[in-house]
Amino acid sequence: MTDTAASEGQSDRLAINIQDVSFYWPTGATVLNSCSLTIQRGEFCMLLGNxxxxxxxxxxxxxxxxxxxxGKLEASGPVGFVFQNPDHQLVMPTVGADVAFGLVKDRLSVKQVRQRVEEALSAVNLWNLQRRPIYALSGGQKQRVAIAGAIAQHCEILLLDEPTALLDPDSQIDLVEQVQAxxxxxxxxxxxxxxxxxxxxxxxxxxxLEGGKVSDQGDPQRLKQKMTTSYLTPS
Ligand SMILES: Nc1ncnc2c1ncn2[C@@H]1O[C@H](COP(=O)(O)OP(=O)(O)OP(=O)(O)O)[C@@H](O)[C@H]1O
Ligand SMILES: [Mg+2]
Structure with a gap:
């Protein structure tokens, strides 16, 4: 799909619609310069760049x-964010408490909170670790708790900023397979x-992302090939 999808009558299928977004920090140069991209519902997309x-x-x-x-920044539903370092995101002492923490604003009953937490932890295959202290989790498990928090809040869109940066190779693959599933x-x-x-x-x-905008997009294998022969180090 191209960035003109919205104008071609497909806007109701868009999960993310970013049009002509510019952004600068008061302290520095422009970071985004008329950046546009669209993502359809149900797509798993990746964002590359220096x-x-x-x-x-x-x-x-x-x-x-x-x-x-x-510029325009639209998301079709609730958004969940997963940071590079889960220790910047997980705030409660145990797995179950952390997933429940994000539901405080929703004014749910205790039973509803329990159901949401159990369902979200099952979705990331951590249902048996509900009482486990956060400090006793691996890095990959912590990232899955962060994802469970978003699922418990019924987020429809996940934004993940280098979620595997601190993980070993096996855990990296586990996490990306989990999100794909x-x-x-x-x-x-x-x-x-x-x-x-x-x-x-x-x-x-x-x-x-290059020069403040999307300079290329499409088939991941084509971009992988392009990147392999340019400036990113293959993992
Ligand atoms: N709080 C801030 N104040 C001022 N400038 C900032 C701030 N945060 C980021 N920047 C600058 O904005 C630019 C874009 O940063 P950003 O973190 O979005 O890049 P990135 O593509 O995520 O990089 P990386 O791959 O290293 O994570 C950089 O030049 C950065 O120094
Ligand atoms: Mg970054």
């Missing part, structure tokens, strides 16, 4: 963690930032 190219800035704008300056089984949409080209094997479509 250090400092604006990937995290774009995700944070989309999640509402940064104030929008110019969740996208397929639950109809979620995911936008995953990565520098690891091996992860492109699991997504439907990829984008390259």
């Amino acid at each position: 250090n400092g190219s604006g990937k995290s800035t774009l995700l944070r704008l989309l999640a509402g963690l940064l104030p929008r300056q110019t 969740l996208v397929k089984s639950r109809g979620l949409t995911a936008l995953w930032v990565t520098h690891r080209l091996a992860e492109l094997d699991y997504c439907d479509r990829a984008f390259l």
